[in-house]
Amino acid sequence: EVQLVESGGGLVQAGGSLRLSCAASGFTFDDYAIGWFRQAPGKEREGVSCISSSDGSTYYADSVKGRFTISSDNAKNTVYLQMNSLKPEDTAVYYCAAGPRGGSSWYGDYDYWGQGTQVTVSS
Secondary structure (H helix, E strand, O other): OOEEEEEOOEEEEOOOOEEEEEEEEOOOHHHOEEEEEEEOOOOOOEEEEEEOOOOOOEEEOOOOOOOEEEEEEOOOOEEEEEEOOOOHHHOEEEEEEEEOOOOOOOHHHOOEEOOOEEEEEEO
C-alpha cells in the first residue's frame, strides 16, 4: 500500500520556523520525485517545492525562494521541507506527493498524496 505521511505542521509566529517531514512507503522511492504543495482556504493548490530523484535537482516557488529548503534522506525514504522566516501568507494545509522522476510544479502530474498537515503562521 502506497503511503505518504506528513508531519511537523503547527502554529508558529511570523518569522519563526517549522520543518515538515514526508515519510514514504509502498513504492520505490528512487523512482519518484517528491513535491510539496499547499492549499489555503478558497485558493488553488500551489506547488511549493520539489526534489527530483533522477538528479537531486530542486524547484522552489518564487514566493518561498530563500526561505524554504527541501532535502531528501533516501535511506529513510523521507523528504523534509525546512521553512524559515515564515509569513502569515504561508498559512495553508501542506501536502507531499510522489510524481514524475524529474519533478514538476503542477499538482496534476503527481500520482500519490499524503493527507496534509496544517501550518498556521500568526502575525
